[in-house]
Amino acid sequence: MMSNKPEDVKKDDCAVYVRHAWKAYRKPHYLFTDLEMTMMKGTIYALLGASGCGKTTLLSCIVGIKRLNYGEIWVLGGKPGSRGSGVPGSRIGYMPQELALYDDFSIKETMLYFGWIFGLKTKEIKETTDFLVQLLDLPTAKRLVRNLSGGQQRRVSLAVAVMHAPDLLILDEPTVGVDPILRANIWSYMVQDVKKRNTSIIITTHYIEEATQAHRIGFMRDGQLIAEDSPAQLLSAYGCRHLEDVFLKLAREQQTVEATPKDKHIEKKASSKGVSEGQGSKDKDYGCCGNFLYDVRHFTNPRSFKAIMFRNLLRLVRNFQALLFIFLLPVIQVVLFCYCIGNEPRDLPLAIANNEVEYVSPTETHCTHKLVCSVKNNITHIDEAESLSCRYLEYLETSDSVNLGYYSNVDSCRGAVENGDAWACLHFEENFTQALTFRMHHAIRGQNITDILLEAILEGITLEDTDIKVWLDQSDQQIAYVLHRELQESFKNFTLGMLKDCYVHPNVAKPVVGFQSPPIYGTDRPSFMDFAAPGALLIIVFFLAVAVTSSVLITEKQEGLLDRSYVADILLYLCL
Ligand SMILES: Nc1ncnc2c1ncn2[C@@H]1O[C@H](COP(=O)(O)OP(=O)(O)OP(=O)(O)O)[C@@H](O)[C@H]1O
Structure with missing residues (x-):
């Protein structure tokens, strides 16, 4: 040897x-x-x-x-x-084995892009281009790289490598x-x-x-x-x-x-x-972030920015389909989101365990109700009250947001929520009506609390029997908000209706804290779209940016453009 x-x-x-x-x-x-x-x-x-x-x-x-x-x-x-x-x-001037040129650029644009990266003035680039076009027997500099023969394309690649001497x-x-x-x-x-x-x-x-x-x-x-x-x-x-x-x-x-x-x-x-270990980190190629100050200086390098802005604008304009894709896709996605997903939730399954009435089937119930009041000596009397829970459920049923399903007992009702068959379980005690009328009666008469509690014990009821117990699946904030709203509103209407039927002024039941309508900003009933649209928009924009950037990166890597740009001193993140 x-x-x-x-x-x-x-x-x-x-x-x-x-x-x-x-x-x-x-x-x-x-x-x-x-x-x-x-x-x-x-x-x-x-x-x-x-x-x-x-x-x-x-x-x-x-x-x-x-x-x-x-x-x-x-x-x-x-x-x-x-x-x-x-x-x-x-x-250094580097001509890689791959073509490593933007095929939608003309010869002149290719020379301008790389010339600016190398720090040449526009006039110098034009003169060099004319010289190299002649030397390398290239066609007019206005021709797009993709329209050149294989040999001509390689000569353009050579011209790029030698242009900055x-x-x-x-x-x-x-x-x-x-x-x-x-x-x-x-x-x-x-x-x-x-x-x-x-x-x-x-x-x-x-x-x-x-x-x-x-x-x-x-x-x-x-x-x-x-x-x-x-x-x-x-x-x-x-x-x-x-x-x-x-x-x-x-x-x-x-x-x-x-x-x-x-x-x-x-x-x-x-x-x-x-032998010392290789320069830089072992087995890693491209030194993108080795020295922060060095990188910052490169990042703010105006010639790199000019060249990259030129490249990006030109590529966007030349690739009209890509431009349409980038701008139209988010619009289409947002429209589809609003149309298919962003509407107000409807027919949310709600499990009901009503011990006041006999259970018939999951969809059916023989639920009837009655309330008869009279006024004697300026005092309201509740003469007759039957299954007031059914009256409340009637109000709830008018809402488009919920769909009621019936369960025979509280355990199966809660089980429906645990299994994901319903968003909430509502439970009525068997003496709900008795406890509620007792409560109303004494509220109207204005008795003191000790007397009320004493009488309740004598009647065999507790004031808690009027509670409608709700077990909620709180995992989705917006759905939980809608259910809260519907349950409260139905109860408000239910109470006002009862007071009206019993000749009591509805203001008696009006909450002390009064939210004025309309609010200063926003609406009384914020929709699911208002809640979800910002998140959806961010996700769409983020994934689009990631998809476009990574596809550009992969294509440039495959075509050798990334290597060429790196050797010409464009940092990896600027290539993006
Ligand atoms: N990134 C890579 N990962 C794994 N193997 C690689 C990679 N790049 C090249 N090789 C392999 O390394 C070997 C040398 O490749 P290289 O391109 O350096 O050869 P070459 O002498 O330039 O060949 P040619 O004359 O055909 O261009 C080849 O077997 C190739 O498959």
Whole structure:
């Protein structure tokens, strides 16, 4: 195996300096093991290797999208992601393998968006766009990306990577789908750029022969760079005329090592070398919140905001269906909510156990009532009273909010509430009428309390027998409120009716605290819609925002746009 690693280079002189790099997506299956890479400033470095050997992963670690498990990476003299390193940021230009472009943007809009992120002025962006459109043989800049051919789209992606003249250019297969003439143009542009501006360029390609124009080539295989040298040195050292032959020779020369036994010793090997853990947190990619002050400065960065507002507005306008969806869906949901759910509760099942009358069936009752009063010597007398509980239930039945069901005893009535068959259970004692008329009679006559209680004992009743006992399912506040209201209102009407039939002025039973109607704000009978609509609206808006944001995030991640924006120094939460 050939090793031309310069031992004496300083990391500050290198554009990229990788030492003891270990990376696994799923431990212990390491993609690269103890990898070392040295790339001097002002050179073109071609990273070659079989498909799936880890080239893209290595580039992702270099630009700071992914983190190493062990080892260190220095890019342009700093660690990617650290403050002041400029990586990610405008010091690097990154062309990912995926297209990573908004296909509903035109070429011009794409260049404006990324140009603003890189901190370029609008005039500069226009000039650069014109130059790159010509150099890369692109159609008019007004054409939408989605209407370009595959090769043209990749060239737009390349234009985005190079537009801000970065110090380090990282190009992941830029020449895929590009014809030989344009490929030659791209290479000649890179060579000129390195000469003129001392740019450093890393390029991956499967067209091994085009790498002869690079200053240095790294052959990647089995998790390591098995050779790293200039094309001329490699050709002469292996006595080959073509780089492809060198690659084949190198591959054959390398010992075939069983993957599994090697994996078992990998972590041991890393720790025995005293290798430090990867930059940043272990196995975590994207450093969104590492340094608060650094993040705040980015958050308030006006150029990022301008670019992102431009992007969001343009995407909304271009995706008319999405716009309709975002604005119409909450409206439809609120209308449906109000129509189907938000109305006043109706027919709430109410269980009745009335011991005053004989139970017949759950839906039926032979409940009749009677009240006869007369006035003698200016004093009201109750001559006859029968089943006043039925009179009260008659008032209750007129309400649309409740639906009465009858039960033979108080236990089954309470059981109905416990089982969720009814919202409340109402129980009348068997001497309810007797106790109520006794109470009314003495209230009208104005006897003192001692006399009343004495007489009650003699008659074999207690004043509590007039209580209508209510057991409520209070789990739903609004339903409980409606039941409270209906039971109280029915009782008020029941009392006023009785007083009227007994020639007593209704004001006698009027509550002392009088709520004036209408209230200053709101209504006398707030509806269920008033209660539930704010909550429903909040839920709808919250879930819509979550759904839209996560779908944007997932799409951008899949299309590589998130990676590209991150490398261009847009923080993850700004991408949202
Ligand atoms: N996020 C990920 N999670 C798990 N495995 C991954 C992930 N990304 C890549 N891999 C795997 O890591 C290996 C190396 O992938 P990578 O894209 O780095 O290879 P590559 O050398 O760039 O390939 P190509 O030349 O085809 O682009 C592949 O086997 C791939 O399936």
